Structure formats: structure tokens, C-alpha cells
Amino acid sequence: MEGGPDDYMTLVRDALMVPISSDQHQAGRTKVSVVGCGQVGSSIAFTLMAKNVCTDVALLDVDAARLGAEQMDLSHASVFCKSRVLSSTDPAVTAGSKVIVVTAGARQAPGESRRDLIDKNVGIFKKLIPPLVQNSPDCILLIVTNPADAMAYVAWRLSGLPSSRVIGSGTLLDSMRLRSRIAQQLCVHPRSVYAWVCGEHGDSQFPVWSGAHVNGVRLRTLDTCVGLRDDAWGHMAEEIAASAAKMIEGKGFTSWGIAMSTTAICRAILLNTKEIMPVSAYIQGCKHGDNKKVYISVPCVMADCGVHSIVKQKLSDLERAKLAQSAEIIYQMQQDADASLPPQ
The missing domain is CATH 3.40.50.720 (NAD(P)-binding Rossmann-like Domain)
Incomplete structure (x- = not known):
């Protein structure tokens, strides 16, 4: 038979099916x-x-x-x-x-x-x-x-x-790590735990302990000092921040956590779910940090347009200070990047 494998398969396809429409329609x-x-x-x-x-x-x-x-x-x-x-x-x-x-x-x-x-x-x-x-x-x-x-x-x-x-992708993965760890400690499912990590996806990130709750019960109603002292909660936050380095040391890379969190963001965009997720967004003018022109993780409403809205979350004085500190660190990184970018 003349021709290659592709030509042969075309003949088989023509024998198998009768085309009635073009393949070009992508709706x-x-x-x-x-x-x-x-x-x-x-x-x-x-x-x-x-x-x-x-x-x-x-x-x-x-x-x-x-x-x-x-x-x-x-x-x-x-x-x-x-x-x-x-x-x-x-x-x-x-x-x-x-x-x-x-x-x-x-x-x-x-x-x-x-x-x-x-x-x-x-x-x-x-x-x-x-x-x-x-x-x-x-x-x-x-x-x-x-x-x-x-x-x-x-x-x-x-x-x-x-x-x-x-x-x-921001601190969504860090937040999932925190929720998972709290759930382990309290013997509940992670989906019943609501706790977010905000700020830099890096060393200056911080858990928003003031808003952390389990099925509507705020942790600070159980202990007003949650996140304010060096105790089990403080060690948990340090553990979460160091978890990526520990995984890289053990297996050379991280993969499944970032894969699941990235897929969750894609799903929220494609399905226009309006889910609230802590992702890295441009926050100038949104009354976060010190109003710098930075990308930083705060709770965002995700939709088919990308970031639909940024949530005006209530932070404690300490958390506002940590967010401002994190924003400054990211701002300096952006300044480093600006040195290699065309003028804006």
C-alpha cells in the first residue's frame, strides 16, 4: 500500500465513519x-x-x-x-x-x-x-x-x-497546609476548618488567626491568645512556613499540593464559581498593607474574569503590621525586577 501510517488511518476512519460536520467548531x-x-x-x-x-x-x-x-x-x-x-x-x-x-x-x-x-x-x-x-x-x-x-x-x-x-498562585497552598494541620490536631475534616495564610508566598507569610474558625466557632473564642504567643499554634505556623523546604529536602521538590491548589484556582475561573481564595493579586487602592503597588496574597473572589473582587477582611493590629511588612518585602523584590524591565 502506498503512503504512510497516517494515510492508512485516514482510509480506516473514512471506512468507519461518515463525517457530517467540520472539526473546526470549538464551542x-x-x-x-x-x-x-x-x-x-x-x-x-x-x-x-x-x-x-x-x-x-x-x-x-x-x-x-x-x-x-x-x-x-x-x-x-x-x-x-x-x-x-x-x-x-x-x-x-x-x-x-x-x-x-x-x-x-x-x-x-x-x-x-x-x-x-x-x-x-x-x-x-x-x-x-x-x-x-x-x-x-x-x-x-x-x-x-x-x-x-x-x-x-x-x-x-x-x-x-x-x-x-x-x-x-500565592498562599492558597500555604492556607491548605494550615487547614490540614489544624484538622489533624482537632480530629476533624479539613473542609470544616477555615484558616487563611496571607502576605508573601515566602518567609514573611502569616496566618490570620483572628479569623480562623472551625464550622463557625472562632478559635479565639476558645482561647483569646491564639496566635499571640509561642505555643502550639505558633509552632504550627512555623511548621507550615518551613514545610516546602522540608519536602524539598526529602524528595527534591514539591508537586501534589501545588497541583491541587492550582487546579482549584483554574476550576474557579473556568466555572465562574465566585469562590474566595487567598491568591496573589495587585492590591493598590484596596486598603491592604500600606497601599503599595504590589502583588500579595489576600482573600479574592475568583471568577471567569480572574480576580473579581478583593475581600475587605478585618485584621488585628498585629496582622495589619505583618501584612505591611510582607508588602514591603515584596515591593523590594519588584524593585529588583523593575531594574530588568522596560520602563512602565
Whole structure:
């Protein structure tokens, strides 16, 4: 038989089916692209598929061999899911995405400064963000690359998108870690625990103990000093802040927690659920911190437009001071990034 395998399969398809409409109609399809196929990106892609969040998952990476292997593996898994898997080293594969999850970036090497890491990742984002937005001008960018707050700011500066459509994964994962730990200690399900971590996705993050509650019962009605002294709660907060480093020490990376939290954000956007999540958003003018032009994690209403609203949460004096301190740290990181960006 003349021709290759593709020609033969075309003949088989024609023998099997009678086409009655074009394949070009894409109504009802939802596409999420994952940029970077390392441990984090691959875990996010798998979780998006497993949770049936979208109809199409597109993978973009510069490593063609790794990319091909990941697509093959995920395509095999897709038999049990509803998502189609695409991949390419060409940003055009992301065209038409509703959400683009960016995990690509350099890892911080031992002894490397934060400024050095930011400079590396700004260089990567300069090449990456413009073609992504060109191919999906109506997309929402969800930045996972660390330092997540500063890199969300960089992506916003480079994209030309409204700030509401550029989001950092922020402290949602840190909040889930805190809820899980409290639930373990109190022997209840994590979904019955409401406790948020705000501020930087990093060392200056802090739990909002003043609002933490279990099924409506505030922890501070049980103990007015919750979060105000060096006790079990204080140790818990320190443990949560150090958990990522502990996981990296043990297995070399974190993956499943960030995959689930990122997928939850994507789901809230795609389904327009209006869920409130602590993600990294541009907060100037929202009466948080000291009104600096920063991306920082505060409770946000997530919708199909990205960040729909920012919640005017009530903080204690101590928590307001911690938020302002965290905002200053992120602001300095953004200043470092600004040195490598075009004038605004």
C-alpha cells in the first residue's frame, strides 16, 4: 500500500465513519495551558485531567524529549479522563487558552541570592510572556514560578493585560497546609476548618488567626491568645512556613499540593464559581498593607474574569503590621525586577 501510517488511518476512519460536520467548531471547549513540564508543571497537568477541569490541556516546554514523554504518558492516562492532551515547543500550541499556568523558571541554587533568581526568571519571562498573550489575548495568566508574588508582577508588566487577569498562585497552598494541620490536631475534616495564610508566598507569610474558625466557632473564642504567643499554634505556623523546604529536602521538590491548589484556582475561573481564595493579586487602592503597588496574597473572589473582587477582611493590629511588612518585602523584590524591565 502506498503512503504512510497516517494515510492508512485516514482510509480506516473514512471506512468507519461518515463525517457530517467540520472539526473546526470549538464551542464548549475549555483549554488550559501549562508552561513548563518539570515536576510541578507535569503534576498540574495530570491533576487538571484527573479532576476533569477542562477539555484540553496544552503543554509547552523547551525540552522536546521531556515534553514528548510527558505527553505520551498523559495521553495514556487520558483514557480515564475527559481531557485531550496537546504539546509543543512552539507557543502556538497554547492558542485559545482560557487560563495559562506558568511554572517555567530557574530554580534557586544553593548560595544564590534572591536578586540573582529574579534576574534569571525575568529573562525567561521576557521571552515567554509576550508570545503567550499574543496567542491567547483573552487569557488569564496564573503564575506559579517563584518568587510567585514578584513574578506575577513581572508577568503583568510584560503582558499588557489588566491586573485582574494576572494572578499569582500565592498562599492558597500555604492556607491548605494550615487547614490540614489544624484538622489533624482537632480530629476533624479539613473542609470544616477555615484558616487563611496571607502576605508573601515566602518567609514573611502569616496566618490570620483572628479569623480562623472551625464550622463557625472562632478559635479565639476558645482561647483569646491564639496566635499571640509561642505555643502550639505558633509552632504550627512555623511548621507550615518551613514545610516546602522540608519536602524539598526529602524528595527534591514539591508537586501534589501545588497541583491541587492550582487546579482549584483554574476550576474557579473556568466555572465562574465566585469562590474566595487567598491568591496573589495587585492590591493598590484596596486598603491592604500600606497601599503599595504590589502583588500579595489576600482573600479574592475568583471568577471567569480572574480576580473579581478583593475581600475587605478585618485584621488585628498585629496582622495589619505583618501584612505591611510582607508588602514591603515584596515591593523590594519588584524593585529588583523593575531594574530588568522596560520602563512602565
